[in-house]
Amino acid sequence: MFDQLRKNVSKALKKITITELSPKSISRFTKELKDILIKNEVAVETADVICKKLEEKLSKAEHTRFSKPKSMIITSLREVILEVLNPHQQIDILKLVKEARLQKNPLIIAFFGVNGVGKTLSIAKMGKYLQDKGFSCVFAAADTYRAGSIQQLQKHGEILGIKVIAQTYGSDAAAVAYDAINHAISKEINVVLIDTAGRIETSSNLMAELRKICSVTQPDLKIFVGDALTGNSLISQVTLFNKKIGIDAAILNKVDADVKGGAAVSITHLSESPIVFIGTGQGYNDLEQFVPENIIDNIVPRN
Protein backbone atom coordinates (compact mmCIF):
# COMPACT_ATOMS: atom_id res chain seq x y z
CA MET A 1 0.00 0.00 0.00
CA PHE A 2 1.19 3.54 -0.81
CA ASP A 3 4.32 2.11 -2.40
CA GLN A 4 5.05 5.07 -4.60
CA LEU A 5 4.79 7.64 -1.85
CA ARG A 6 7.06 5.57 0.37
CA LYS A 7 9.61 5.02 -2.39
CA ASN A 8 9.80 8.70 -3.23
CA VAL A 9 9.95 9.85 0.36
CA SER A 10 12.71 7.29 0.96
CA LYS A 11 14.61 8.61 -2.02
CA ALA A 12 14.46 12.13 -0.64
CA LEU A 13 15.53 10.93 2.78
CA LYS A 14 18.48 9.05 1.31
CA LYS A 15 19.69 12.20 -0.30
CA ILE A 16 19.96 13.98 3.01
CA THR A 17 23.57 14.65 3.63
CA ILE A 18 22.98 17.34 6.18
CA THR A 19 25.49 17.30 8.96
CA GLU A 20 23.75 19.96 10.94
CA LEU A 21 20.25 21.33 11.02
CA SER A 22 20.50 24.89 9.85
CA PRO A 23 17.59 27.03 8.67
CA LYS A 24 19.04 26.74 5.18
CA SER A 25 19.39 22.96 5.15
CA ILE A 26 15.95 22.52 6.70
CA SER A 27 14.30 24.71 4.12
CA ARG A 28 16.13 22.94 1.28
CA PHE A 29 14.82 19.60 2.50
CA THR A 30 11.24 20.70 3.10
CA LYS A 31 11.11 22.27 -0.33
CA GLU A 32 12.08 18.99 -1.93
CA LEU A 33 9.70 17.08 0.32
CA LYS A 34 6.81 19.35 -0.62
CA ASP A 35 7.47 18.63 -4.27
CA ILE A 36 7.44 14.88 -3.68
CA LEU A 37 4.25 15.03 -1.63
CA ILE A 38 2.42 17.03 -4.28
CA LYS A 39 3.63 14.73 -7.07
CA ASN A 40 2.19 11.85 -5.07
CA GLU A 41 -1.24 13.44 -4.86
CA VAL A 42 -1.04 15.05 -1.48
CA ALA A 43 -3.12 18.22 -1.72
CA VAL A 44 -1.08 21.41 -1.94
CA GLU A 45 -2.62 22.78 1.29
CA THR A 46 -1.84 19.55 3.09
CA ALA A 47 1.73 19.43 1.80
CA ASP A 48 2.16 23.03 2.96
CA VAL A 49 0.97 22.19 6.44
CA ILE A 50 3.18 19.10 6.69
CA CYS A 51 6.26 21.06 5.61
CA LYS A 52 5.51 24.00 7.85
CA LYS A 53 5.00 21.78 10.90
CA LEU A 54 8.17 19.91 10.05
CA GLU A 55 10.15 23.12 9.74
CA GLU A 56 8.87 24.28 13.12
CA LYS A 57 9.85 21.02 14.76
CA LEU A 58 13.26 20.93 13.17
CA SER A 59 14.12 24.54 13.87
CA LYS A 60 13.42 23.91 17.54
CA ALA A 61 15.74 20.92 17.36
CA GLU A 62 18.38 22.99 15.64
CA HIS A 63 19.42 24.54 18.94
CA THR A 64 19.69 21.29 20.79
CA ARG A 65 22.67 20.27 18.64
CA PHE A 66 21.06 17.03 17.69
CA SER A 67 23.79 14.60 16.78
CA LYS A 68 22.02 12.85 13.93
CA PRO A 69 20.07 15.29 11.78
CA LYS A 70 18.83 12.58 9.44
CA SER A 71 17.21 10.49 12.12
CA MET A 72 15.83 13.66 13.64
CA ILE A 73 14.19 14.49 10.31
CA ILE A 74 12.73 11.01 9.93
CA THR A 75 11.32 10.97 13.46
CA SER A 76 9.86 14.45 13.10
CA LEU A 77 8.35 13.69 9.69
CA ARG A 78 6.67 10.59 11.08
CA GLU A 79 5.25 12.63 13.94
CA VAL A 80 3.99 15.36 11.65
CA ILE A 81 2.28 12.99 9.21
CA LEU A 82 0.71 11.14 12.11
CA GLU A 83 -0.67 14.43 13.42
CA VAL A 84 -2.18 15.14 10.01
CA LEU A 85 -3.68 11.64 9.77
CA ASN A 86 -5.14 11.89 13.26
CA PRO A 87 -8.04 14.30 13.25
CA HIS A 88 -9.17 15.95 16.46
CA GLN A 89 -12.30 13.90 16.50
CA GLN A 90 -12.17 10.11 16.60
CA ILE A 91 -15.09 7.92 15.62
CA ASP A 92 -15.90 4.54 17.07
CA ILE A 93 -18.79 3.19 15.03
CA LEU A 94 -19.49 0.19 17.25
CA LYS A 95 -19.64 2.44 20.29
CA LEU A 96 -22.09 4.73 18.49
CA VAL A 97 -24.30 1.76 17.55
CA LYS A 98 -24.32 0.56 21.14
CA GLU A 99 -25.18 4.01 22.47
CA ALA A 100 -28.03 4.37 19.98
CA ARG A 101 -29.31 0.91 20.89
CA LEU A 102 -29.40 1.89 24.57
CA GLN A 103 -31.60 4.82 23.57
CA LYS A 104 -33.73 2.42 21.51
CA ASN A 105 -32.83 4.28 18.33
CA PRO A 106 -31.28 2.95 15.15
CA LEU A 107 -27.94 4.50 14.23
CA ILE A 108 -28.38 6.22 10.89
CA ILE A 109 -25.42 6.22 8.53
CA ALA A 110 -25.57 7.85 5.11
CA PHE A 111 -22.94 7.32 2.42
CA PHE A 112 -21.99 9.98 -0.09
CA GLY A 113 -19.60 10.23 -3.00
CA VAL A 114 -19.43 10.40 -6.79
CA ASN A 115 -20.32 7.50 -9.09
CA GLY A 116 -18.24 4.38 -9.06
CA VAL A 117 -16.23 5.06 -5.91
CA GLY A 118 -17.70 2.04 -4.15
CA LYS A 119 -20.54 3.45 -2.04
CA THR A 120 -22.88 0.53 -2.63
CA LEU A 121 -20.20 -2.08 -2.06
CA SER A 122 -19.02 -0.25 1.08
CA ILE A 123 -22.55 -0.40 2.45
CA ALA A 124 -22.63 -4.14 1.84
CA LYS A 125 -19.23 -4.52 3.51
CA MET A 126 -20.30 -2.40 6.48
CA GLY A 127 -23.53 -4.39 6.75
CA LYS A 128 -21.51 -7.58 6.91
CA TYR A 129 -19.09 -6.05 9.43
CA LEU A 130 -21.92 -4.92 11.70
CA GLN A 131 -23.72 -8.25 11.41
CA ASP A 132 -20.51 -10.05 12.35
CA LYS A 133 -20.38 -7.84 15.44
CA GLY A 134 -23.91 -8.88 16.34
CA PHE A 135 -25.89 -5.88 15.13
CA SER A 136 -28.89 -5.92 12.81
CA CYS A 137 -29.03 -3.66 9.74
CA VAL A 138 -31.35 -2.42 7.06
CA PHE A 139 -30.27 -0.91 3.74
CA ALA A 140 -32.03 2.08 2.16
CA ALA A 141 -31.83 2.09 -1.64
CA ALA A 142 -31.82 5.88 -1.87
CA ASP A 143 -29.85 5.93 -5.10
CA THR A 144 -33.02 6.11 -7.16
CA TYR A 145 -31.16 7.65 -10.05
CA ARG A 146 -28.57 5.30 -11.47
CA ALA A 147 -29.85 2.40 -13.57
CA GLY A 148 -29.29 -0.87 -11.78
CA SER A 149 -28.41 0.66 -8.43
CA ILE A 150 -31.50 -0.64 -6.62
CA GLN A 151 -31.00 -4.21 -7.91
CA GLN A 152 -27.32 -4.02 -7.03
CA LEU A 153 -28.11 -3.22 -3.41
CA GLN A 154 -30.92 -5.79 -3.34
CA LYS A 155 -28.51 -8.45 -4.52
CA HIS A 156 -26.08 -7.63 -1.71
CA GLY A 157 -29.00 -7.68 0.73
CA GLU A 158 -30.09 -11.10 -0.47
CA ILE A 159 -26.62 -12.57 -0.15
CA LEU A 160 -26.06 -11.06 3.29
CA GLY A 161 -29.59 -11.60 4.58
CA ILE A 162 -30.14 -7.87 5.08
CA LYS A 163 -33.49 -6.27 4.29
CA VAL A 164 -33.46 -3.57 1.60
CA ILE A 165 -36.05 -0.81 1.63
CA ALA A 166 -36.60 0.44 -1.92
CA GLN A 167 -39.07 2.19 -4.16
CA THR A 168 -38.87 2.69 -7.91
CA TYR A 169 -36.32 4.59 -9.97
CA GLY A 170 -36.95 8.29 -9.98
CA SER A 171 -38.77 8.24 -6.66
CA ASP A 172 -37.86 10.63 -3.85
CA ALA A 173 -34.58 9.48 -2.34
CA ALA A 174 -35.28 11.14 1.01
CA ALA A 175 -38.62 9.29 1.24
CA VAL A 176 -36.91 5.93 0.69
CA ALA A 177 -34.41 6.69 3.45
CA TYR A 178 -37.21 7.83 5.72
CA ASP A 179 -39.11 4.56 5.10
CA ALA A 180 -36.02 2.58 6.00
CA ILE A 181 -35.68 4.46 9.29
CA ASN A 182 -39.32 3.77 10.15
CA HIS A 183 -38.79 0.12 9.30
CA ALA A 184 -35.76 0.02 11.61
CA ILE A 185 -37.67 1.67 14.44
CA SER A 186 -40.64 -0.68 14.16
CA LYS A 187 -38.47 -3.81 13.90
CA GLU A 188 -35.87 -2.62 16.42
CA ILE A 189 -33.08 -2.84 13.88
CA ASN A 190 -29.79 -1.38 15.09
CA VAL A 191 -28.38 0.38 12.03
CA VAL A 192 -29.78 2.03 8.89
CA LEU A 193 -27.30 2.27 6.02
CA ILE A 194 -28.40 4.74 3.36
CA ASP A 195 -27.08 4.42 -0.19
CA THR A 196 -27.21 7.61 -2.25
CA ALA A 197 -26.73 8.65 -5.86
CA GLY A 198 -23.42 9.87 -7.18
CA ARG A 199 -23.60 11.53 -10.58
CA ILE A 200 -20.90 14.06 -11.28
CA GLU A 201 -19.60 16.10 -8.45
CA THR A 202 -20.56 19.44 -9.97
CA SER A 203 -24.25 18.61 -10.23
CA SER A 204 -26.14 21.10 -8.11
CA ASN A 205 -29.30 18.96 -8.38
CA LEU A 206 -27.46 16.15 -6.74
CA MET A 207 -26.28 18.32 -3.88
CA ALA A 208 -29.84 19.55 -3.33
CA GLU A 209 -31.06 15.93 -3.23
CA LEU A 210 -28.32 14.93 -0.79
CA ARG A 211 -29.05 17.88 1.45
CA LYS A 212 -32.70 16.91 1.47
CA ILE A 213 -31.82 13.36 2.50
CA CYS A 214 -29.76 14.82 5.34
CA SER A 215 -32.46 17.18 6.54
CA VAL A 216 -35.16 14.48 6.42
CA THR A 217 -33.13 11.68 7.99
CA GLN A 218 -30.70 13.58 10.24
CA PRO A 219 -27.95 10.97 9.88
CA ASP A 220 -25.80 10.28 12.92
CA LEU A 221 -22.89 9.79 10.56
CA LYS A 222 -22.32 11.19 7.09
CA ILE A 223 -19.63 9.14 5.48
CA PHE A 224 -17.78 10.37 2.42
CA VAL A 225 -16.68 7.52 0.18
CA GLY A 226 -13.67 8.11 -2.02
CA ASP A 227 -11.75 6.11 -4.58
CA ALA A 228 -8.00 6.19 -3.97
CA LEU A 229 -7.42 5.73 -7.70
CA THR A 230 -8.95 9.08 -8.57
CA GLY A 231 -5.97 10.85 -7.05
CA ASN A 232 -6.15 14.60 -7.27
CA SER A 233 -9.84 14.77 -8.11
CA LEU A 234 -10.50 13.06 -4.78
CA ILE A 235 -9.23 16.20 -3.13
CA SER A 236 -11.78 18.41 -4.86
CA GLN A 237 -14.53 15.88 -4.17
CA VAL A 238 -13.91 15.71 -0.46
CA THR A 239 -13.68 19.48 -0.22
CA LEU A 240 -16.95 19.92 -2.11
CA PHE A 241 -18.93 17.28 -0.20
CA ASN A 242 -17.66 18.62 3.09
CA LYS A 243 -18.66 22.14 2.15
CA LYS A 244 -22.09 21.21 0.79
CA ILE A 245 -23.27 18.56 3.22
CA GLY A 246 -20.63 18.35 5.94
CA ILE A 247 -18.96 14.99 6.43
CA ASP A 248 -18.13 13.19 9.66
CA ALA A 249 -15.93 10.39 8.41
CA ALA A 250 -14.52 8.85 5.25
CA ILE A 251 -14.01 5.48 3.64
CA LEU A 252 -11.20 5.24 1.12
CA ASN A 253 -11.71 2.44 -1.38
CA LYS A 254 -9.54 0.60 -3.86
CA VAL A 255 -6.33 0.94 -1.90
CA ASP A 256 -5.64 -2.63 -3.09
CA ALA A 257 -4.76 -1.08 -6.43
CA ASP A 258 -1.40 0.56 -6.92
CA VAL A 259 -2.20 3.97 -5.52
CA LYS A 260 0.19 6.79 -4.89
CA GLY A 261 -1.22 7.22 -1.41
CA GLY A 262 -1.10 10.96 -1.03
CA ALA A 263 -4.86 11.30 -1.19
CA ALA A 264 -5.28 9.39 2.04
CA VAL A 265 -3.12 11.89 3.82
CA SER A 266 -5.11 14.79 2.42
CA ILE A 267 -8.65 13.53 3.06
CA THR A 268 -8.31 13.69 6.82
CA HIS A 269 -6.64 17.06 6.74
CA LEU A 270 -9.08 18.67 4.30
CA SER A 271 -12.25 17.32 5.87
CA GLU A 272 -11.03 17.37 9.46
CA SER A 273 -12.68 13.96 9.68
CA PRO A 274 -11.13 10.58 10.22
CA ILE A 275 -10.88 7.82 7.65
CA VAL A 276 -12.76 5.01 9.40
CA PHE A 277 -12.19 2.21 6.92
CA ILE A 278 -10.24 1.42 3.81
CA GLY A 279 -11.57 -0.81 1.05
CA THR A 280 -9.02 -3.38 -0.02
CA GLY A 281 -10.90 -5.43 -2.61
CA GLN A 282 -14.25 -6.49 -3.97
CA GLY A 283 -15.15 -9.09 -1.36
CA TYR A 284 -17.41 -8.38 1.61
CA ASN A 285 -14.53 -8.84 4.02
CA ASP A 286 -12.22 -6.47 2.17
CA LEU A 287 -12.80 -3.65 4.61
CA GLU A 288 -10.07 -2.75 7.06
CA GLN A 289 -10.02 -0.33 9.93
CA PHE A 290 -7.82 2.61 9.15
CA VAL A 291 -5.15 2.88 11.80
CA PRO A 292 -2.93 5.93 11.22
CA GLU A 293 -0.11 4.37 13.25
CA ASN A 294 -0.05 1.40 10.87
CA ILE A 295 -0.17 3.56 7.79
CA ILE A 296 2.79 5.68 8.75
CA ASP A 297 5.26 2.85 8.11
CA ASN A 298 3.89 2.73 4.59
CA ILE A 299 4.80 6.34 4.05
CA VAL A 300 7.93 7.17 6.02
CA PRO A 301 10.32 4.31 6.69
CA ARG A 302 11.45 3.88 10.27
CA ASN A 303 14.81 5.15 11.38
Ligand SMILES: Nc1nc2c(ncn2[C@@H]2O[C@H](COP(=O)(O)OP(=O)(O)O)[C@@H](O)[C@H]2O)c(=O)[nH]1
Ligand atom coordinates in the same frame (compact mmCIF):
# COMPACT_ATOMS: atom_id res chain seq x y z
N1 LIG B 1 -10.59 -3.41 -6.17
C1 LIG B 1 -11.56 -2.80 -5.52
N2 LIG B 1 -12.71 -2.54 -6.14
C2 LIG B 1 -13.69 -1.90 -5.44
C3 LIG B 1 -13.52 -1.50 -4.08
N3 LIG B 1 -14.65 -0.88 -3.69
C4 LIG B 1 -15.49 -0.91 -4.75
N4 LIG B 1 -14.94 -1.52 -5.81
C5 LIG B 1 -15.52 -1.73 -7.15
O1 LIG B 1 -15.83 -0.48 -7.72
C6 LIG B 1 -16.97 -0.58 -8.56
C7 LIG B 1 -18.01 0.46 -8.18
O2 LIG B 1 -18.55 0.15 -6.92
P1 LIG B 1 -19.99 0.61 -6.48
O3 LIG B 1 -20.20 0.13 -5.09
O4 LIG B 1 -21.01 0.24 -7.47
O5 LIG B 1 -19.79 2.21 -6.50
P2 LIG B 1 -20.89 3.37 -6.30
O6 LIG B 1 -21.23 3.87 -7.67
O7 LIG B 1 -20.16 4.43 -5.52
O8 LIG B 1 -22.03 2.81 -5.56
C8 LIG B 1 -17.48 -1.99 -8.41
O9 LIG B 1 -17.01 -2.76 -9.49
C9 LIG B 1 -16.85 -2.45 -7.10
O10 LIG B 1 -16.68 -3.85 -7.05
C10 LIG B 1 -12.25 -1.78 -3.45
O11 LIG B 1 -11.98 -1.46 -2.29
N5 LIG B 1 -11.32 -2.43 -4.22
Ligand SMILES: [Mg+2]
Ligand atom coordinates in the same frame (compact mmCIF):
# COMPACT_ATOMS: atom_id res chain seq x y z
MG1 LIG C 1 -24.04 2.72 -6.05
